[in-house]
Amino acid sequence: MTNDAPSIILIAPQMGENIGAAARAMANFGLMDLKIVRPRNGWPSERAEANAVGALDVINPVEVLETTAEALEGFHTVYATTARPRDMRKNVMTPHSAIQDMRHKHASNQKTAILFGGERAGLSNEDIALAHNIISVPVNPEFSSLNLAQSVLLIAYEWLQSADNTATEHLPTGGSAPVTHEELHGFIDRLEDELDTKNFFRNEDMRPSVMRNIRNIFSRINMSEQEVKTFHGIISALIGNKGKN
């Protein structure tokens, strides 16, 4: 067990398929510690293996325990996931907010755990009473039932998201150098010349604004050197000049 990521604890899960899918979701997003309390169909499980598609070899060895209390030994802060509101005064957090809270706890060296109930009824009120906070995923109120593994997936996704520094947007270079200013506008100057030759600008007054629009289009599409060469080729072909490129 590491101190720097929450452990996932499944209480009385019924189907091996869902345990496997939960393990897969954990591995996808970097959660490595899975404990299972009283799995209905025993452990290990062939169906879990099949649905984990290798994830059980990626995460830490799964611990199987008899009681929630045993599973929670050594943890400082516990979060219980519930779909429906319970008649219990306890802090309810969104997944996003709960993960922020966990990161904060880990920074002061606390160990955190997230409880998930079985497929049919979720966590018992007794288990929820052991938790410090409740996590509830905001869903469409008209269709709110989330599968166990899907719930684990969303929490795990928020976990990786919270530390991820992937650019929110980027344009891959694809190995081709971006075009320089002079190469791009040299191409556009050539385009203007060729259009001139073909009497494209029937009204000289309009030429500046037409060319500004054309420059704008080609500027915003972030072309590579190779792409500009392709456009040179297109023009050469259109004017019937097979040799020139």
Added chain:
Amino acid sequence: MTNDAPSIILIAPQMGENIGAAARAMANFGLMDLKIVRPRNGWPSERAEANAVGALDVINPVEVLETTAEALEGFHTVYATTARPRDMRKNVMTPHSAIQDMRHKHASNQKTAILFGGERAGLSNEDIALAHNIISVPVNPEFSSLNLAQSVLLIAYEWLQSADNTATEHLPTGGSAPVTHEELHGFIDRLEDELDTKNFFRNEDMRPSVMRNIRNIFSRINMSEQEVKTFHGIISALIGNKGKN
């Protein structure tokens, strides 16, 4: 089709199970428009019905089409989901950023669509070339394979998240009134009196800081009237006064 949410388009999905699970994830998070291009095992699908657990009755009637081009008719901005980088110069967005972009597009009355490829190989490069942007989910690079329905789930989750105004944290009242200042501190005053009677404060110098700590604990737990009554009862029981509550 509505203008104010993206459509989900599955290209050549193989398993009805995954189509059903995708529909379920859509309904969970308020995406209502699903199109399928060339489903391998045909449509309708019993396995899709079973895995949708009712979602196919909640979302709009599913449209089945022969080509990606037909499916994209009428759309203005198209997003292609891919797991691995392709050798293509095209803007790559996180799910979060892509959803922000869609909201922006919908505000100017554009229709948006998100393409998902089949289970085995994902989208073809030909289909990706039709899209304006790529969406890529940041995952653990050592275990990166996301199931089709899980990918749909994460996009759908981000969709609802982006408009959700659930409080990031709240404490449900559970129908019981929160306690007033004077009720809470009246209780703590009583606790101090009872502790005094039992000679709890052996060192009078320490009393202020001990009581400040006790007040702090009871202040931060946001008790209800009923919970304060419970504590009054606990004290009465501990001092052996069965009548007083």
